[in-house]
Amino acid sequence: AQSVTQLDSHVSVSEGTPVLLRCNYSSSYSPSLFWYVQHPNKGLQLLLKYTSAATLVKGINGFEAEFKKSETSFHLTKPSAHMSDAAEYFCVPNFGNEKLTFGTGTRLTIIP
């Protein structure tokens, strides 16, 4: 079965420290993968996407993610957290059809 798992429902980091948000997918083939960010009472904004090109993908606001087929992972990272990064993050694979499968989301809290 095709699915996505965001391993942490809530992550807290101090401002200026690295951020790691974990995402694993389950599929018999490599899907397209997206990370979206949602600020309170807002829609979703695309951070970055993997579409079978380079496995290390750079996105907006200093975020990047690495696709690891052997680990079926697409973890999101940022070297130094900023207060404005506090939001909900969704890992979203596309398994080849037009619908997207949303992870449960990870709420990122930044400690001043």
Next chain:
Amino acid sequence: GAVVSQHPSWVICKSGTSVKIECRSLDFQATTMFWYRQFPKKSLMLMATSNEGSKATYEQGVEKDKFLINHASLTLSTLTVTSAHPEDSSFYICSARAGLNPTGELFFGEGSRLTVL
């Protein structure tokens, strides 16, 4: 990037009334749009897939007669919550895909918060 606009951003209505939410793709044509519902501190739940010029495809458990979806043009889809009740209060988000590639990026509206009194 492409812009998707939702209107209204906030709406409060009385129980039993109907509310219409619009989703517009401002600078691209969208053959397919999606409607989601999001409960507080929860992920997005796909309600239906809206296809221009044809009937929407609803996900299992979503009442077609309660949530009417119309996709009258390549830039506009509407969601009408009929005979709204307090349990329909939620955050509704639409998205649209530019182009025909089913694995392409989705662009999201800003969401519409519905409160039913």
